[in-house]
Amino acid sequence: MRERARLRAATPPLRDAHPNTWALLRLESIYEPSPEREALFVSALREITRWHLDRNPVYHAYCQALRFDPERDLQHPEDLPSLSADLFKVFDLTTLRHVDYFTVSSSGTGGRRTTIPLDLETVIRMWAMGEASFEEEGLATEAPVDYVVLAPDPGLSPDHGNAHFFAALMEAAPARETIFALVPDGAGRLRLDTEGAGRKIDRSAASGRVVRILGLPSLIARLAETFESGPVRLDSDSLVLTGGGWKKETRGALPNASFRALVGRAFGVPSHRVRDLYGMTEHAVHYLECREHRFHAPVYTRVRVVDPLSGAVVENGRDGVLHLLNPGFTTLPFQSLRTADVGRSADPCPCGRRAPAFEVLGRGGTSLYRGCAATTLERLTS
Amino acid sequence: MKGFESFVFGEWIRDFVLTPASIREIVSEARKRTGEARSMSGEALADAVDSLQCLWEKQGASRAAFLEAEPERTFGLSRAMIERGLDHLLRSLHRGVAERRAALQLGSPRALRAEPLGVVLHVVSGNVFFGPCESVLAGLLTRNVNLVKRPGGSADFLSWFFRSLEEAAPRLAATTALLAWPGASEEIEGHLAREVDGIVVAGDMETIAAYRRLASPLTALVEFGPRVSLAVVSRAALEVVDMDGLARDVALWDQLACTAAQCIYVQGETGATHLAERLANALKQLAQTLPEGEAGLDERIEIARFRDTARFAEAMGTARVFCGGTDELTTVVFEKDPGFAPSPLRRSVRVKTYEEVADLTATLKPLRGILQTVGLAVNDTERQVYRDCLTALGARRFCSIGAMNEPAPDSLHDGTMELQRLTRWVEQ
Numbered sequence: 001m002r003e004r005a006r007l008r009a010a011t012p013p014l015r016d017a018h019p020n021t022w023a024l025l026r027l028e029s030i031y032e033p034s035p036e037r038e039a040l041f042v043s044a045l046r047e048i049t050r051w052h053l054d055r056n057p058v059y060h061a062y063c064q065a066l067r068f069d070p071e072r073d074l075q076h077p078e079d080l081p082s083l084s085a086d087l088f089k090v091f092d093l094t095t096l097r098h099v100d101y102f103t104v105s106s107s108g109t110g111g112r113r114t115t116i117p118l119d120l121e122t123v124i125r126m127w128a129m130g131e132a133s134f135e136e137e138g139l140a141t142e143a144p145v146d147y148v149v150l151a152p153d154p155g156l157s158p159d160h161g162n163a164h165f166f167a168a169l170m171e172a173a174p175a176r177e178t179i180f181a182l183v184p185d186g187a188g189r190l191r192l193d194t195e196g197a198g199r200k201i202d203r204s205a206a207s208g209r210v211v212r213i214l215g216l217p218s219l220i221a222r223l224a225e226t227f228e229s230g231p232v233r234l235d236s237d238s239l240v241l242t243g244g245g246w247k248k249e250t251r252g253a254l255p256n257a258s259f260r261a262l263v264g265r266a267f268g269v270p271s272h273r274v275r276d277l278y279g280m281t282e283h284a285v286h287y288l289e290c291r292e293h294r295f296h297a298p299v300y301t302r303v304r305v306v307d308p309l310s311g312a313v314v315e316n317g318r319d320g321v322l323h324l325l326n327p328g329f330t331t332l333p334f335q336s337l338r339t340a341d342v343g344r345s346a347d348p349c350p351c352g353r354r355a356p357a358f359e360v361l362g363r364g365g366t367s368l369y370r371g372c373a374a375t376t377l378e379r380l381t382s
Numbered sequence: 383m384k385g386f387e388s389f390v391f392g393e394w395i396r397d398f399v400l401t402p403a404s405i406r407e408i409v410s411e412a413r414k415r416t417g418e419a420r421s422m423s424g425e426a427l428a429d430a431v432d433s434l435q436c437l438w439e440k441q442g443a444s445r446a447a448f449l450e451a452e453p454e455r456t457f458g459l460s461r462a463m464i465e466r467g468l469d470h471l472l473r474s475l476h477r478g479v480a481e482r483r484a485a486l487q488l489g490s491p492r493a494l495r496a497e498p499l500g501v502v503l504h505v506v507s508g509n510v511f512f513g514p515c516e517s518v519l520a521g522l523l524t525r526n527v528n529l530v531k532r533p534g535g536s537a538d539f540l541s542w543f544f545r546s547l548e549e550a551a552p553r554l555a556a557t558t559a560l561l562a563w564p565g566a567s568e569e570i571e572g573h574l575a576r577e578v579d580g581i582v583v584a585g586d587m588e589t590i591a592a593y594r595r596l597a598s599p600l601t602a603l604v605e606f607g608p609r610v611s612l613a614v615v616s617r618a619a620l621e622v623v624d625m626d627g628l629a630r631d632v633a634l635w636d637q638l639a640c641t642a643a644q645c646i647y648v649q650g651e652t653g654a655t656h657l658a659e660r661l662a663n664a665l666k667q668l669a670q671t672l673p674e675g676e677a678g679l680d681e682r683i684e685i686a687r688f689r690d691t692a693r694f695a696e697a698m699g700t701a702r703v704f705c706g707g708t709d710e711l712t713t714v715v716f717e718k719d720p721g722f723a724p725s726p727l728r729r730s731v732r733v734k735t736y737e738e739v740a741d742l743t744a745t746l747k748p749l750r751g752i753l754q755t756v757g758l759a760v761n762d763t764e765r766q767v768y769r770d771c772l773t774a775l776g777a778r779r780f781c782s783i784g785a786m787n788e789p790a791p792d793s794l795h796d797g798t799m800e801l802q803r804l805t806r807w808v809e810q
Binding site for chain 2: 065
């Protein structure tokens with residue numbers, strides 16, 4: 001296995017400040033849980049919670065109101081008070097105000113964009129965790145591939161969150177040729193260049209090159225539909241990677257299996273080479289589907305499927321919201337994040353991994369404001 | 383639509399599919415029946431409604447069968463709440479109430495005659511299970527032929543209602559149809575909207591806008607858009623306010639009706655926090671006799687968001703949270719921020735504060751056009767000032783505390799003379 005390049009770039013002072021987190025990030029076989037690894041994970045959570053408590057007066061006040069002390073009260077991951085992802089839209093919870101940081105914005109699925117401050121340390125951790133999951137899935141390679149990226153060129157669209165996200169996925173394999181197929185339309189908007197992307201795919205298929213197609217599933221579906229009348233057969237090591245869900249797709253989401261079937265018909269890419277990623281701006285980990293199309297929680301994270309009100313874990317196979325725990329963020333106290341994403345536990349997974357498996361069903365909430373009260377919220381907040 | 387039974391002028395049809403052709407047939411059949419509907423005398427209508435009421439209430443047959451057949455906590459409400467909802471609906475089916483409504487809205491000192499529009503389409507949201515029945519009733523009392531879209535949430539109850547109508551008043555039932563189609567189906571809705579003479583549409587802004595766009599300019603539109611309601615407690619009334627009534631204003635129909643108090647404005651901060659605490663206790667008491675219903679996952683997510691934000695604000699000193707345990711939905715939050723914010727419903731309420739009436743009206747300005755019911759707890763000398771200020775903001779109804787969710791059965795719906803809107807006046 002390659003040494004995780006990104007870890008080498010880490011700044012020594014922060015390695016020293018968070019030894020447990022760094023020990024977690026160095027672990028191999030990330031889908032192999034054990035009591036020792038669990039203990040290390042809890043220590044890392046305790047460590048990052050203390051970090052935020054000592055530097056973040058708002059978070060400190062909150063924990064004080066709950067009378068929560070991590071050294072005393074955090075014995076299990078679920079002991080850590082969770083924060084709703086929405087809080088970061090209402091309160092300024094930035095921990096490191098004195099260091100250099102940059103910001104990234106969420107896609108605004110829930111109606112409002114979240115702007116998240118990130119420092120180099122957090123980014124390095126995110127990269128390291130992403131790299132580990134690609135390696136573990138056998139999707140990291142030294143062999144160059146052709147990229148068809150259905151996102152803007154991040155060099156030309158530095159503020160576009162998706163551009164950076166999909167560009168980061170290109171770290172998993174060196175690029176021989178790349179086309180960014182979401183291009184400016186002259187009116188300040190972006191359009192999908194299906195012709196350019198199609199020509200690139202045709203050329204790569206003809207020369208037997210390995211291709212990686214990256215993008216929102218809705219855009220990949222549109223591209224695939226243009227190939228239905230003249231499908232190609234890409235090299236068997238080719239890969240289709242999706243992320244970001246089906247938001248903003250006016251035609252509605254295709255069921256996952258139908259999407260994979262469409263991609264299979266269009267590009268000849270088998271189902272197990274069509275993978276989705278789940279993540280959110282407020283969480284440092286992006287989860288990569290296994291070949292059985294389930295997500296797994298690596299040892300440096302915990303994914304609980306809980307009832308939103310009680311926080312209690314719901315039964316395997318029943319719907320709940322995803323509660324994500326991870327010590328990655330140094331800029332915000334995101335280490336125990338309750339999302340509005342609906343999911344369910346999916347153990348055991350046919351892929352054989354022992355790490356807990358889960359499925360993501362989409363964004364929950366908001367349908368409550370119906371009937372007479374419907375859209376009132378929008379009107380008042382617009 | 384697959385999986386649903388439609389009722390088409392006296393006949394139940396399973397999996398009935400609406401197509402442009404079948405819509406034309408239905409509307410054509412409806413037109414043929416307008417003469418029959420129009421020919422019903424006021425006396426015959428009162429008899430029919432009375433028979434329906436008898437069936438549900440006096441004999442109890444429909445009510446008992448309905449309660450027997452439907453599982454606990456159906457429509458997201460507890461059994462006790464459903465019983466109370468039935469009581470509320472049945473009050474509007476009393477012969478005397480129907481007659482009073484007709485006299486109030488359709489009576490005329492001159493030689494005017496209220497004639498039905500003809501064929502009326504009802505697209506009414508099912509957030510409260512008996513709501514669509516009230517719309518159908520207005521259509522029947524005005525002697526229209528009524529085509530009713532089966533709403534999502536209350537679909538089962540509407541079927542029961544139509545079955546009882548068929549049994550109690552077959553002549554009236556033969557002038558109605560209960561149809562099902564998926565929401566936002568422009569093709570179906572466009573055909574219907576262009577063919578009918580009137581449309582009653584209640585729902586969100588998107589739905590209202592869609593029917594405005596789809597309907598012919600000649601079609602009468604009776605619109606009930608999104609609304610919010612609130613209660614106001616002045617300093618003078620603070621000690622005497624009916625807390626049990628205030629709890630009902632929040633909790634009846636689990637706050638799913640647009641008449642439910644989503645915010646309570648209290649004069650003075652000290653009084654507001656005190657009232658919030660008392661209200662939380664009153665809601666707890668009320669839940670003994672009218673238990674909470676079962677909220678879906680999306681609703682629980684919204685309530686959790688509301689609570690999380692409130693708890694965080696509490697830690698920052700800008701809010702106080704008074705809520706039940708993790709197995710309860712009821713949530714009362716005092717917020718220092720006076721701005722109106724909608725509630726996630728299911729007995730979740732914000733208590734806010736104001737100092738002067740002028741502050742209150744300034745705060746509530748964004749509600750212009752969507753403010754519906756205001757429950758007032760003020761003293762007699764203050765009452766008119768509050769009414770004037772809030773009327774200027776567009777409030778449609780004032781009532782005393784405790785009456786927000788159970789308006790009198792002959793009262794106006796959302797400030798609208800609905801019966802009048804479903805008729806045209808003919809000078810004799």
